[in-house]
Amino acid sequence: MDIAAQLTVNSLIAGSLYALVAMSFNLIFGATRFFNLAHGALATVGAYGTFYVGVVLGLPLSVAVAGGVLTAALAGYALERLVFRPLRARKASNLVLLIASLGILIAVEAILAIFFTSQFKTLSVLTGAAQTIHIGSAVITHVQLTMFASAVLVCGTLWLVLSKTSFGRAIRAVSDDAEVAKIVGINTNVIIAALFVIGSAIVGLSGVLYGLDTGIEPRLGFMLLLKGVIAAIVGGIGNVYGGFLGAFLVGFAENFGIWFISGEWKEAIAFGLLVLFLVFRPQGILGKKHT
């Protein structure tokens, strides 16, 4: 039982992290319809933003977290304005956009490695010694609890915005048929830019939290991206809530999977799940309905 409780907590922690990536990935994908691999780079940018503000500049934790999230949001906005929008205007195919985003992912990792070296760094200066909470026989740190709270809060806020506000209605319209959305007066470029800001802030937060929990290195975003995208597809590509569900499915499968198979296979479990879904339920858990 002890193991089960801890595995449940671990699953929820991993799921929360993946959920932040998957929800934001699907939020942007819903409206832009291309596989934005640069999304992962923004998690790294967020983590290094926090490192810079908190460790290099020595500002307090809250400022460092805000700084990291804001840096990621701005970087996402910049990518949309400087790379993706010009490519869309030229009617570039989704393959071209995908390759451009892969290029950005690699370039951002390289640039961060140049400035900060590619060595692993911890952010424990900011968090101090990990404070833990006991839930029954399971242990969870404050940072990990924040991950879970963030995932739930972000999901709830996105639900409110998407289903209750005029902005959300416009997003759903753009995701559905961007050309017609323009005809009814929606400036799709502005909506997409806003989605990049919001989505990049969310994925930036995932990078920041991962950094505070584990530490940072330039490739952390790539790892998060892989799991996040698997969760996004498993949940239903382009579907925000699907991304949330898919993330916890991946989290639970990974952590409980090693009960049955050896721990070395942990990384393979998510991919196995992906293949199963691609073959038997390609539309994912929730399908494409609702953004």
Place this chain on the structure above:
Amino acid sequence: MNAITTERLRKTFGGVAAVDDLSIVIQKGKIIGIIGPNGSGKTTLTNVLTGIHRMDGGVVVVGKKERTRIKSCEVFGLGLTRTFQNVRVFEQVSVLDNVLIAITKKGVLGSLFERASAAQIQNADAVLARVGLTEKRDALAAELSYGQRKLLEIARALATDAEIILFDEPYAGLFPEMVKRVSGIMQELKAEGKTVILIEHDMALIRELCDHVLVMDAGKLLAEGTPEAVLSNPSVIEAYLGV
């Protein structure tokens, strides 16, 4: 007064001119019919006027300005809207929201903190009642029948409150009672002083509704005039019979 004027408007697809140096005048406050055989460029004209396709040449005068480029996100601001021949509603959005989209705020900050007000919802409900979709209000547009989607598209166009509305074959696939309702709407729009452009193959409807008819053939203007004059014109009959 003219609602839209085109001068030598041109749109080609791979060397073939779908709209071929077309110069037309759409008078304000009238129901203007556009007829012509399949492939004569009626839909392409609509697509160029609403920025779906970029024009390859010529000028369009709409909203007092001469334009050589129309962007589709500007069309709403010009007081122009349209329906699509191959119905395009927002499938994964509710019927009510399909209409509300045209009514509520469009800017990011304005819309982010806006919940549709009672007045806006009332407005949308009134439009849905007008096309007879009240009962389907909360359904997803994807769940509607083909005819109902056509009606929803008309509702969305009405909700934009545009001065000029382009209907691309709005009657196709409608039941007779729906046809009557849509014809009623066309006449109401005219009574409100709006300009209606109606692309239609059913000549009885053209006769019944239109003040003026433009006949297109191979991207050019073949004839124009009152419905009677145009429909008895030998070259129009010839074009339709494909002699």
